Amino acid sequence: MTGPETTTTNYAEDNSQVGMQAGVVHGDVTIYSTPPGASPMERFEIGVRLLDGGQSSRAREVIREAVEAGLTGNRVCFHWQLALLSGRAWNEMPDADAAALRQAPSFCRLSGGDVWADGAKTVLRLIDAAARPNTDLRPLLKDFDNLAEPQRGMILRHLELFLEGPLKNEIWDRALTEARKEQLADSRRDRVWKYFHPNPVGPRFLPVRPPLVPAGTQARAICGAVVLGGAAFNLGYLLLRDLQLLTLLVYALGIGGGFWALHAGTEWHYLTERLRAKDREFRRPRELPSRAKPSGFAGKVDQRFDHYFARYVPRNASRQTWLDGTVGIRRRLRDEMVEVYREQRTSVEQIAWLIRYRVSEVRRQWENGTLWDYRRELAVPLSTKAATLLGLAALASGTIWAVADATRTAPTNAAVSALLALGATVVAARARMRIVAEARRHAADVAEQRRIEEGCRAAFERWKRKLADKPTDPEMAVWLDRDRKVLLSDALRHYGLTMSNVIAHAFIEAPGSSTKRARVRKGPWRYTHYRLLLFVLTKDGVRQVTADLDFERGTFHDRARTNYRYEAVAAVRVNQTDNGDHSFELALVNGELVKAKMLAAAIDELQVDETLATVSETTLDAAGLGHTLHVMEGIAAEGKRWLEQERRRRADRQDRATAWTAAPPQAPTRPPRT
Template identity: 55%
Template sequence: MTAPGTSTTNIAEDSAHIGVQAGTVHGDVHTYMMSADASPEEKFELGVRFLDGGRTGRAWTLIDEAVMNGYSTDRAHFYRLLALVSGRTRRELSKEEVAALGNAQSRRPVTGDDEWAEGLTVVHRLLDSAQRPEADLRVLTKEIDALGARQHTLILRHLESFLEGPLKDQVWRQAWTLAEAERMAGSRVDRVWKFFQPTPARPRAREPRPVVIPPSIWVQAVAATAVFAAATVHIGYLLVQAGRISALLAYLLSVIGGFFCARDGAEWRFRVVRRRAKDKTYGTARQRESNAPPGGFVRNVDRRFDYYFAKYVPRGVDREVWLAATAGIRRSMRDEVVEVYRETRVGAERFAWLIRHRVGEVRAHWEKGTLWSYREELATPPTTKAVAVLGFAALVAGGIWAMGGAVSADPLSAARSALLVAAGGWIAARAWLRIVLERRRHAADALEYEQNQKADEAAFTRWRAKLADKPGDGEMATWLDCDRKMLLNKALRHYRLKMSNVIAHAFIEAPASSARARVRGGPWRYKKYQLLLFLLTADGIRQLTATLDVERGSLHVRQRANYRFEVVAAVRVSQADDGGRTFELTLVNGEDVRLRVLEPGMEELQQGELPGTVSEATLDASGIHHTLHVLEGIAAEGKEWIRNTDAKGAA
């Protein structure tokens, strides 16, 4: 015997620990969902989708139920036969399934003359010829080739294991050729990654803080302005009454100067305050520990900001410099995203595109040299400063001159008015400045909000358009089936076997990546897999282990092992307390083959899903049930299992 290794074998070693991460669930896709009062036709169509998704057991149940309830068409019977025998040999059928197959074949319900009727006729002939070595292969091959593209593909995909002898070799060659042609079809490399992207959430931004002016400020502004105006008019009245022409001209100069001082001074102040606020946002933030719980919403947002800022580093810039310089921006953006999405019950993965977009904009501004351009835009022009200073000078100088004239005319009355002008003007100026700055702040915030919303909506539209051709679960299953055939062909070539030399073969798929996604009611699909292939031949078992990169379609064989049937001591799937499932194959010498087929935390249920359905769907699609059926028989009976199943198949 060639043993799998010299020590305990753990196939999952290459992928290390995958970890528990929330996967993407396409809850808006209802490929595998059905209403409680579904009609036989609806059940049949759902069964077809299950068959396309690689879940033959569930497909057979639904299609058979639909046919038994009256949905009897050539297409329905065609799919019914495929679902019953898909991926299995005649040896692997139970007595009940053999009876069901015989019953289905004896009826031969070919009622039409369309492509489905032709496909059903060919399926019947293939199944009949499976036990007749004298069958004319040339005629059967021509009939298969003459079928429509859909029927031809389905027969090659689902019947290649069930046939025997030269016919099995002939159909396998066609099935492998078709798989080789289709495994990278449909722009696979450009589209697979999209399956793992969630439906994007619409962009949200922090709305501008509304204008907040306490009533007391309005009272101060109005009352102080009234007092100031009355006192100012009274001083002018005293000057006119006393005939102080020069003082009156100075008085008018101070009024004009006060106007320009207030107008340009407010503009100057707004620019200073606005730039300080921007500096506070864009300035370097002191790094602080996050108190968010691991796996929580805030921590997930933090991780994505950290990831994208670390990834999108401007060209020619050291990463540490980039991260230090943008720490304040990162903190501000993170706080905003947390605030606007926290109560929406939207997972961070659904607006990760928005984080990526905004980080990309920060990098673009850095590379253009416009990240801190606001400092120049908000810098107060020298003319504004000059007008404000000159206006203030005119106000003070003219006011002193005018007050001198008024005091000489009526000292007591002028002094009282001067005091009211000073007090009222100071209070009114402060109140009105606060009002003006608050209104200007809101207007500036609203303009930035509108600009950001337009940019975010444009990015959202582009992202949705990019994901528009996201592959469906059936397409993912088809590509995976083609990959399995590629691995099977590698094994046949390596061991110099024909397909007819293989008594049975079985696959197990296990995750080799934490990136996973599924549709509602469907199994988890992964970006990377560990594939375990068992070939049962007359000489024993051939075992291959390979890693599969689904996105690139690359297969790498990592391990090969050969052993006799008699050395298989036990095979089982153990379940851990955390919900994880591990496939275990034990040999009589104590060596183990272990493969983690189901990670913990997989039951992320959506509306309409029952507990256990997700893990069961994933296990079903992984091939574990079929593999257990084959290997458990070997472990229990050894080579006798083959003789017993041969006898059962012949019967």
């Protein structure tokens, strides 16, 4: 055991920082919210979930309200007992709660022999045995081992701090065996990460730009067609009047060639313009003068695209080739995402799946060689070019022949018609090609977007199915409780202690470095990485253990141990700022500080019916801060005398327990209140 002059290992220095990503709040999960006008049964069910989630104080309040409202039954009695006992030792229990525990079976009308009644009776027998050190434990432990689940597991979890003596060792051994066996149960390593992922939002897309044809273009197309038709008809009339039938036939063939050239030329024009437009989308954007990177939502979208494009490198390309070749695509996708989601109060985490999918699609097309297929698909076929040129040649030949013959009999009329036909042809053809190209552009955009939407919606459904087995908050609480037991067991083994040698133990749960965090509505914060601080109190002094917990994998890292006498503790402080931050400080007489930042609140992560105070209270309740402060503040105030005081308090509560188990009072009309 070290003395006060020994330097201890600090958890955190004065200016240390804990890196943390923005928190995720599952606002659509309401397992802890009490609706207005809730019935006693509804309140009780919420209290059960609070108890399962480790929020003992709130569970006691809510279940008390249900019991006071007249709710009775074996299941109610069992959970009411556990709520009164959970998270605290006997000397931490107010007299009113001790009386409520004593009166619970009669007040809740415990009867019958179902599994809930068996559980409630077992709780009473365990408390009785803890108060009577000379009790033969073998029959009790046999009945306890035969108790059904989940009653047996719930007792192991919630009575950890309450039992004493040999019974404490027996129950601890069973609790530890279950914790080690079930620490990674229910596919923990495959599911925990999903708790920290927000509910994804569905894919959204910019609307397809409708066909934009100015009124002037439409007017030119119509007027040009009318003028062209009139001029062509007039030339045909002149030829027919003079019975120039051969010329008329050639003229008709020329007109047919003109229509053929118009059709093929329109296709040529559309393919050329479409190729240019796609190249503008895909090519590297022009370098702009250096400017500050965007912040806020747009900046986070940039980071995600950069991350996934750097991560999803095709197998058949180097990273630099891939990044250089997709600069334009990356910019186009990023701009589209920012434009669609910027005003929707959407977090980047909610659309990370979509960014990842779009990038993976680009990689897939790169790998199978289809990313640049549009260049092949939009290349103008040789047949189209030939059809356009041959049609124009036929039109020119037929028109020149017809005009030449018509001018012999009506030179002025034929010349005017020819000039009008030539001008109208140019005007009408250009307008017609623009109209058709715009209509086909719109149809192609609609078809392309429909294909992209189908892929995105299918990916969205796959992602939702993948997140469907997201852990509940009570599951997270159970896993964390098992981790704590494993760490405590490792500490006891290292120091050669049994649970009966431990006067008390307490935890401080702080977020680890570079951690993510998430919570359900009105629930406590859960973290991907914890920094656990364990205090084990023995007759010789305090054993302090710190360890980093990788919660997803259930593994501990960077452990540190230190020992000090009770007299070495100078003060215990919990600092709470106005913005909801909480930190724990243990000051030793040599000036050393053991510090932990337990909670960092954020006003922008609150739901409409939450406050920073309620979120902080919930998180600290689930972490068992009340019990920890009771123990550590007692040491700071009394030093080693805390041991004698604790022994006297323990003897006193055993005497009281023996008295009420020997002659339990009659049921009151109301459960006593704290």
